[in-house]
Each structure stands twice: as structure tokens, then as C-alpha cells.
Amino acid sequence: METSTARPHFVLVPWIGSISHIAPLTDIGCLLASHGASVAIITTPANASLVQSRVDRVTPLGAVIAVTAIPFPAAEAGLPEGCERLDLIPSPAMVPGFFRANKKFGEAVAQYCSRDAPRRPSCIISGMCNTWTLPMARELGVPCYIFHGFGAFALLCIDHLYRQGRHEAIASAEELVDISVLQQPFDCKILGRQLPPHFLPSTSVGSASMQEMRDFDLAVDGVVVNSFEELEHGSTALLAAAAGKEVLAVGPVSLCCVPSLDQQGDDARRCMAWLDGKKAKSVVYVSFGSAGCMPPAQLIQLGMALVSCPWPVMWVIKGAESLPDDVKEWLRDNTDADGVAESKCLVVRGWAPQVAVLVHPAVGGFMTHCGWGSTLESVAAGVPMVTWPLFAEQFVNERLIVDVLGIGVSVGVTKPTENVLTAGKLGTDVAKAEVEAEQVKSALGRLMDEGDEGEDMRRKALELKVKANSALEKGGSSYNNLEKLIQSSV
Ligand code: UDP
Numbered sequence: 203m204e205t206s207t208a209r210p211h212f213v214l215v216p217w218i219g220s221i222s223h224i225a226p227l228t229d230i231g232c233l234l235a236s237h238g239a240s241v242a243i244i245t246t247p248a249n250a251s252l253v254q255s256r257v258d259r260v261t262p263l264g265a266v267i268a269v270t271a272i273p274f275p276a277a278e279a280g281l282p283e284g285c286e287r288l289d290l291i292p293s294p295a296m297v298p299g300f301f302r303a304n305k306k307f308g309e310a311v312a313q314y315c316s317r318d319a320p321r322r323p324s325c326i327i328s329g330m331c332n333t334w335t336l337p338m339a340r341e342l343g344v345p346c347y348i349f350h351g352f353g354a355f356a357l358l359c360i361d362h363l364y365r366q367g368r369h370e371a372i373a374s375a376e377e378l379v380d381i382s383v384l385q386q387p388f389d390c391k392i393l394g395r396q397l398p399p400h401f402l403p404s405t406s407v408g409s410a411s412m413q414e415m416r417d418f419d420l421a422v423d424g425v426v427v428n429s430f431e432e433l434e435h436g437s438t439a440l441l442a443a444a445a446g447k448e449v450l451a452v453g454p455v456s457l458c459c460v461p462s463l464d465q466q467g468d469d470a471r472r473c474m475a476w477l478d479g480k481k482a483k484s485v486v487y488v489s490f491g492s493a494g495c496m497p498p499a500q501l502i503q504l505g506m507a508l509v510s511c512p513w514p515v516m517w518v519i520k521g522a523e524s525l526p527d528d529v530k531e532w533l534r535d536n537t538d539a540d541g542v543a544e545s546k547c548l549v550v551r552g553w554a555p556q557v558a559v560l561v562h563p564a565v566g567g568f569m570t571h572c573g574w575g576s577t578l579e580s581v582a583a584g585v586p587m588v589t590w591p592l593f594a595e596q597f598v599n600e601r602l603i604v605d606v607l608g609i610g611v612s613v614g615v616t617k618p619t620e621n622v623l624t625a626g627k628l629g630t631d632v633a634k635a636e637v638e639a640e641q642v643k644s645a646l647g648r649l650m651d652e653g654d655e656g657e658d659m660r661r662k663a664l665e666l667k668v669k670a671n672s673a674l675e676k677g678g679s680s681y682n683n684l685e686k687l688i689q690s691s692v
Pocket residue numbers: 220221222223225489490491492493494518552553554555556557572573574575576577579
């Protein structure tokens with residue numbers, strides 16, 4: 203094994219729970235490589251092609267990144283073969299098994315890094331649930347950074363709530379919890395039931411695993427964030443001070459390399475061709491992340507708003523194949539499938555080329571679930587948002603978008619949607635839609651109408667777009683933080 207050279211060698215081990223963790227950490231690897239570092243990314247066989255396809259985008263630019271796939275022991279933990287992400291899990295009851303398999307995977311990764319890897323790492327950057335990377339880094343005598351996939355504001359809120367003991371005395375569902383953690387007096391509050399999973403009565407992850415992740419968080423040497431310092435009103439510095447460690451914002455990673463249409467396939471080309479036929483800033487893009495679904499009754503209310511609003515809509519629906527027949531019928535009768543150029547409401551069943559869609563000149567607004575990846579991609583594209591959080595830290599991100607940054611209108615959802623981590627535990631009534639069509643149309647109107655409120659949000663969003671791009675340019679804050687990370691690992 204090669205041990206020393208002036209060029210630091212980063213080993214990145216993304217948390218394989220979801221694409222939205224794997225993709226941005228891979229992109230951070232691409233950014234490090236573009237700054238001259240040597241990078242290896244370790245993942246599982248089922249996720250290797252996703253990682254490789256992102257790496258391939260920067261290889262022509264001279265970046266050298268090794269991708270290694272180590273088998274994931276799904277079957278040993280009672281999971282179906284190839285079940286290597288949480289969105290591939292057939293039932294929430296299998297979540298603990300997924301975490302057990304991830305531990306075993308960790309043992310194999312540690313063995314590979316200490317014995318078989320061609321080069322000794324000088325720094326490890328670990329996904330948030332891969333707690334086993336810390337003993338591995340300690341044994342190798344190298345620093346271990348964590349990548350959560352969350353923004354710095356959400357991380358600061360989570361840290362603040364832990365320090366208040368909120369994980370021990372669980373808030374009641376209706377309690378208003380103050381998350382005004384920034385120095386400027388932004389008044390941010392969310393309901394007890396909207397708190398991130400760490401502070402909910404119970405999740406399918408289990409409290410022991412949650413505590414293990416918190417301990418990991420406290421013990422790592424530093425934090426790498428997909429964000430930029432100018433965005434989150436001092437959150438990175440406040441978190442660094444609270445946690446007593448370096449917090450480096452190195453994004454937005456979506457700007458590191460926008461894939462060309464040739465790399466995206468026919469479905470993506472159809473989406474882009476549809477946008478090409480629309481007026482500038484006229485389209486509302488609607489998407490709820492890599493796996494976000496809503497109950498059928500809610501989906502219909504949303505659909506009624508989208509088909510009757512005055513703007514063209516591109517609506518991405520995940521899990522459309524498992525919708526009840528009456529909802530499928532409604533969609534068939536009221537929307538158009540991919541490829542109908544003149545359609546008013548285009549439904550994309552599957553994967554939309556989101557980064558490319560958001561930077562298209564026709565897109566004027568983004569209705570989003572406030573996942574951090576989507577939030578930052580919207581910021582980087584200068585597109586204001588209608589916010590519709592579903593779960594996890596998304597309600598916290600909504601407060602950042604609406605209360606702090608002033609670049610979004612809340613649709614007004616108050617109840618989290620059940621998902622694989624909370625299934626059956628939130629007591630949500632899925633038969634009834636919480637948000638009516640008129641409420642959705644009113645939020646869309648406030649954002650898309652040519653009134654002062656919409657104008658103000660568009661102006662602020664464009665200012666942030668400029669700052670996002672500057673952050674990654676030579677001498678910008680994210681550029682400098684990448685250099686800092688590299689220098690501290692030489
Ligand atoms: N994404 C995409 N096409 C889709 C759905 C999602 O490209 O049809 C990407 C999106 O660009 C973002 C990620 O998937 O990078 C979703 O991440 P986010 O943090 O917003 O949400 P999550 O999937 O974790 O809920």
C-alpha cells in the first residue's frame with residue numbers, strides 16, 4: 203500500500219440510505235479531485251453505477267476518482283438481494299435489518315481500507331449513519347469528517363435541540379418549539395410533530411441507533427456541508443462554535459458539473475424539449491425529492507390545483523405505479539404523460555433531470571418538499587419556491603426558506619407525511635387531505651403572480667444565485683474551504 207505523497211488521498215464513504223446522500227458526497231469527491239486531491243469513493247454494488255456516472259462527468263476534465271464496490275450483506279440481515287437503499291426496502295419493519303447490514307458492510311470497508319486498498323487515506327469523509335468509519339479512521343491515524351446531507355441551519359437546530367435535552371423530553375405534537383438559533387432575530391418556530399426524527403417519540407431506526415449517531419456526530423473531527431457560507435446567515439460559524447470543530451461549507455455541489463443532455467437519456471430530453479416550448483419564467487416545477495410520495499387523497503387535491511392554475515406545470519410523481527386505480531384514472535384524464543409537447547400539466551413518472559430543469563429559463567417557481575438537495579439546487583438556479591415539507595428536517599428547511607431567506611411561500615402543511623422511517627407512528631389520517639386545492643392555488647398565486655411579493659422573492663433568489671456561483675469560483679468561500687480541507691489533510 204502506498205503511504206505517502208504530497209497529494210492527500212480522500213476516502214469518501216457515502217451513507218447508502220438514499221440517492222440524496224450518495225449523490226452530493228460523490229459530487230464533493232468530484233470537487234476535491236478538481237482541486238487536485240486524489241479521491242476514492244467506496245459504495246455497494248447496486249449504487250456503484252450511480253456513483254460512477256457522476257464521476258464520469260468530471261473525468262474528461264482531468265479528475266481521477268476511483269470507485270470501489272464492496273458487497274452489502276442484505277440477505278444476511280433478512281433483506282431482499284440488492285436491497286441497498288432505504289427506498290428499495292419493501293417494508294418499514296426491515297429498517298433495523300438495513301442498519302444491521304450497514305454495520306457488517308462497515309466491517310468489510312474497514313478491512314479493505316486497512317489491508318487491501320491501493321493507497322492509505324489521509325482523510326475520511328463519512329456519510330452520517332456510517333458510525334463505523336470513526337474507529338477505522340482512528341486506527342489509521344487520519345481525520346474523520348462527517349457529511350450529513352443536511353444544511354448548516356438544520357444541523358445547528360438539531361445540535362441546539364440536543365443540547366436542550368429535547369431527545370429526552372419529547373415535545374407534544376401541538377407544542378410550538380422555538381428554533382430561532384441565528385444571531386439576527388429571525389423568529390423561527392415549528393410544531394412538536396414537525397421536529398426532525400431525532401426528537402420524535404419513536405422511529406423505525408430505534409433510539410439506540412439514534413444515540414449512536416449523535417455520539418458519532420460529537421466525536422468526529424469536522425463537518426463538511428453542501429452549502430455556502432453566504433447562504434445560511436452564519437449557521438456554519440455558529441455550529442463550529444457550538445460543536446468545537448471545523449464546519450466547512452463546500453457547495454452548492456450541483457454547480458460542480460451540470461450533466462449534458464447526452465448523458466441524461468430520452469426521458470430527460472423530452473422534459474427539456476417540453477420546457478423549450480414555454481415562455482420565460484412561466485413554468486411551475488413540482489417535485490418531492492427522490493422518494494417523496496403523498497397519500498392519494500392529498501395527491502388529488504394537489505393535482506386539482508395544478509391542472510386549474512394559470513401556469514404550465516411539470517409534475518414529478520414517485521411511486522405512480524402503486525397508486526389506487528381511481529387516482530391513476532384521474533391522472534390519466536387530467537394530465538399529460540411525458541412527450542406531449544403542447545400539454546399544460548406534464549406528469550413525469552420517475553426521474554426528472556432536476557438540476558437541468560431548474561436552470562432552464564422557462565422555470566419560474568419550484569414547489570418542493572424542502573429536502574436540502576432540492577432547496578440548494580433551487581437557490582443555485584435562482585428559483586423561488588412554494589414549500590411543502592413532508593418529513594425529516596424538511597420543516598426546519600422550510601423556515602430557512604420562508605422566514606430567513608424570504609425566497610418562498612409556505613403552502614401551509616402542518617402535519618408530516620408517513621414514510622419508511624416513521625410508518626404508522628405519527629398517527630396521520632391518510633384518508634383526508636390536509637391541504638385543499640384552493641390553498642395550493644393561493645400559495646402558487648403569491649409566488650407566480652407579478653405582484654410585489656413575488657417580485658421581491660424573485661429578486662432575493664437571483665441575488666443568492668450570484669452568491670452561490672461566486673462561492674465556488676477561485677477565491678470564493680466554498681473554493682477556499684475545499685482548499686482548507688485539502689491542506690489540513692496533507
Ligand atoms: N432528483 C432528481 N430527479 C427527480 C427527483 C430527485 O434529479 O426526479 C434529485 C434532486 O435533484 C436532488 C435529490 O434527487 O438532488 C433529492 O434530494 P433532496 O435532498 O432534495 O430530497 P430527498 O430525496 O432526500 O428527500
